[in-house]
Amino acid sequence: MPGPRTLYDKVFDNHVVHADDNGSTILYIDRHIVHEVTSPQAFEGLSKAGRKVRRLDGTLATVDHNVPTSSRKQYTDSASFIKEADSRLQVVTLEENVKKFGVNFFGMTDRRQGIVHVIGPEQGFTLPGTTIVCGDSHTSTHGAFGALAFGIGTSEVEHVLATQTILQSKSKNMRVQIDGELAPGVTSKDVMLHVIGVIGTAGGTGSVIEFCGTAVEKMSMEARMSMANMSIEGGARAGMFAPDDITFAYLKGRPLAPEGAEWDKAVEFWRSLKTDEGAHFDSVVKINAADIPPTVTWGTSPEDTVSITGTVPDPAKAANEEQKGKIERALAYMGLEPNQKIQDIPITNVFIGSCTNSRIEDLRAAASIAKGRKVAEGVYAMVVPGSGLVKHQAEQEGLDRVFTEAGFDWREAGCSMCLGMNPDMLTPGQRCASTSNRNFEGRQGPGGRTHLMSPAMAAAAAIAGHLADARKYQQDDRAGAPVPAVEIAPEEEVPTTKQTPDAADDGVVQSAGAPEVSAPVTQAAMGMPKFEVVSGVAAPLERANIDTDLIIPARFLKTIKRTGLGVSLFASLRYNADGSEKPEFVLNQPGYRASKILVVAGGNFGCGSSREHAPWALLDFGIRAVIASSFADIFNNNMYKNGSLPVVLPEEQIAVLIEDAKAGKELAVDLPKQVVRRANGDEFAFEVDSFRKHCLVNGLDEISLTLEHEAEIRAYEQKRSDLWPWLDGKQYRSRKLGTQASAPTSTDW
Numbered sequence: 001m002p003g004p005r006t007l008y009d010k011v012f013d014n015h016v017v018h019a020d021d022n023g024s025t026i027l028y029i030d031r032h033i034v035h036e037v038t039s040p041q042a043f044e045g046l047s048k049a050g051r052k053v054r055r056l057d058g059t060l061a062t063v064d065h066n067v068p069t070s071s072r073k074q075y076t077d078s079a080s081f082i083k084e085a086d087s088r089l090q091v092v093t094l095e096e097n098v099k100k101f102g103v104n105f106f107g108m109t110d111r112r113q114g115i116v117h118v119i120g121p122e123q124g125f126t127l128p129g130t131t132i133v134c135g136d137s138h139t140s141t142h143g144a145f146g147a148l149a150f151g152i153g154t155s156e157v158e159h160v161l162a163t164q165t166i167l168q169s170k171s172k173n174m175r176v177q178i179d180g181e182l183a184p185g186v187t188s189k190d191v192m193l194h195v196i197g198v199i200g201t202a203g204g205t206g207s208v209i210e211f212c213g214t215a216v217e218k219m220s221m222e223a224r225m226s227m228a229n230m231s232i233e234g235g236a237r238a239g240m241f242a243p244d245d246i247t248f249a250y251l252k253g254r255p256l257a258p259e260g261a262e263w264d265k266a267v268e269f270w271r272s273l274k275t276d277e278g279a280h281f282d283s284v285v286k287i288n289a290a291d292i293p294p295t296v297t298w299g300t301s302p303e304d305t306v307s308i309t310g311t312v313p314d315p316a317k318a319a320n321e322e323q324k325g326k327i328e329r330a331l332a333y334m335g336l337e338p339n340q341k342i343q344d345i346p347i348t349n350v351f352i353g354s355c356t357n358s359r360i361e362d363l364r365a366a367a368s369i370a371k372g373r374k375v376a377e378g379v380y381a382m383v384v385p386g387s388g389l390v391k392h393q394a395e396q397e398g399l400d401r402v403f404t405e406a407g408f409d410w411r412e413a414g415c416s417m418c419l420g421m422n423p424d425m426l427t428p429g430q431r432c433a434s435t436s437n438r439n440f441e442g443r444q445g446p447g448g449r450t451h452l453m454s455p456a457m458a459a460a461a462a463i464a465g466h467l468a469d470a471r472k473y474q475q476d477d478r479a480g481a482p483v484p485a486v487e488i489a490p491e492e493e494v495p496t497t498k499q500t501p502d503a504a505d506d507g508v509v510q511s512a513g514a515p516e517v518s519a520p521v522t523q524a525a526m527g528m529p530k531f532e533v534v535s536g537v538a539a540p541l542e543r544a545n546i547d548t549d550l551i552i553p554a555r556f557l558k559t560i561k562r563t564g565l566g567v568s569l570f571a572s573l574r575y576n577a578d579g580s581e582k583p584e585f586v587l588n589q590p591g592y593r594a595s596k597i598l599v600v601a602g603g604n605f606g607c608g609s610s611r612e613h614a615p616w617a618l619l620d621f622g623i624r625a626v627i628a629s630s631f632a633d634i635f636n637n638n639m640y641k642n643g644s645l646p647v648v649l650p651e652e653q654i655a656v657l658i659e660d661a662k663a664g665k666e667l668a669v670d671l672p673k674q675v676v677r678r679a680n681g682d683e684f685a686f687e688v689d690s691f692r693k694h695c696l697v698n699g700l701d702e703i704s705l706t707l708e709h710e711a712e713i714r715a716y717e718q719k720r721s722d723l724w725p726w727l728d729g730k731q732y733r734s735r736k737l738g739t740q741a742s743a744p745t746s747t748d749w
């Protein structure tokens, strides 16, 4: 018998297909959600290698990032409806791929279309105890159901499509415990912003967070989803909540949830998915719910949080020079003054939407503030439901009229203004009160400024015309008049220093049935380059927390190829608005234009989005190795999958290498010997996982290696059918019973 285990341990253990002695595991994936941005190159890889989608019954695709959110009344097809050529190409490419491979698809005329992380739960495709992946960092959302759900890169998307498995090593266990009563007017979004303010954007790196505590136990599924969603903003691989009666009540009757006797069997199993008494957590953070104020962000990182009643931080009071520089840079970008009152910050835009806060409860909360009021003069406010079904439900409840009468724009489902990838974008200098999850520089459009907050707070800001305390706008429906719900303390402070944690499956889809897998190919399908020794003058980059939006902004993700992105690498740092080069940026300087190595002072390189376009852009520019003190998890993986190497070294050694780089001295990154060699012969040793090293040095394709374990994958699928039959789709089941299944169609559930 194993010792006491956490929820994460249990779900992980239940999915092991094959474990190597070195800790690398082939993990079975129950659910794979696919969108148009991160899948074209994966389907192309599949085609080139002559492979099929292994489990169509566990795969669901939709379009969300590129779709315009304007009325679809005139829609006839995507090719004519989507005006922007690159966006159109990604959407049409997915439409072609789902047809070609038989993948279940919610397209633009399907009411079930919406943001990937909204539609999965809505359909009951997301189930407790499952493993769920998507080429998207906010896959963590599905952890609200007690699923192990995480974002992956495009190479991994291809791996999952081909093998229904993924290569993983075990993460650490982290617990975030929130006990007590939340103050009136404080929502789960405030809680999560507060948590990220406490642990920092790298606080959860290498860990899976389990959220627990009395405050969390009372939360609705929507509220839990908002928190799990933003686990990635805390750097975590995933965020999980133990499934309970609230979870089961949400799932019961959903189209793909189990039914009848199978439902009872499933619930009985789901109830076992709790952390055992005495299970080990590598770190624990405890938060008192009553201490959490309505929280917003002031800066350019989700960790830059402050109470709505607080003030903009003063760099002069920063703990150290590094912090001072960080605050100054953020204030300059955000156009804010030190010590300015948060509630005095005027806004131009409001965005209520995104996979964090576009579900029915979110819209209800915003509507309760908007009801009977008007959007302030000069503010453009939009509400974008997370899916066609959320939109429909809201319209049934009359919320659309509440919004439109108040002057909000009522839109069609999609990612919209969460990221600058479709027509909904900020223009330079515009300032947005946003219910989304990322406030990185340029996130909602080049030069745009984002303040993250809850739906109620965003609605309050729309009405006030500046950042505002939603508690002042809470309405008493019976009286029909606005009344302040609580007395507000003048200056609630939120901790500014980071707290160090003390150590301490449905009746799915239909399709192809038993998989037919083509013979393993031994050479990399995409021709993965070998990595041995890479040398030359490294480019120094002195900045921490470099996010993937900064490495490659969203507007450049609209490609269906892996190549050609080098020119857009670090676009906002590299180019002026007129397209001319900024001479001060390191990669524009003569000595570094051909650098193959980047040395970064400051950790958490590659945080944020899962876009594999980030390592592709680096590679296309010519950079094959990045040396930093730490890397965000998904980015780290993505580098390896493309024959490039993330090298982790201690800060002191990096400081030496930065000086070498500035002096134009050559470095060599020697993977076989696992050292970085300086020009004077000194060597700094680094660690690397032995399996990954083997793949990189030999240019091996991981899919082929995994398919060598075909017998084990099949055995696992048999075991899964026996233990958790509700995870198999209907046609899959009938194929196994020997009945002839009909050809897959995209609506055949």
Ligand SMILES: CC(C)[C@H](C(=O)O)[C@@H](O)C(=O)O
Binding pocket: 037, 038, 065, 135, 136, 137, 138, 151, 419, 557, 608, 609, 610, 611, 612
């Ligand atoms: C496009 C996709 C890769 C990206 C993500 O991984 O998060 C996007 O959804 C985002 O929010 O930045």
Ligand code: SF4
Binding pocket: 064, 065, 115, 116, 136, 138, 354, 355, 356, 414, 415, 418, 419, 436, 437
């Ligand atoms: S974070 Fe924004 S862009 Fe990314 S999936 Fe969610 S809504 Fe879409």
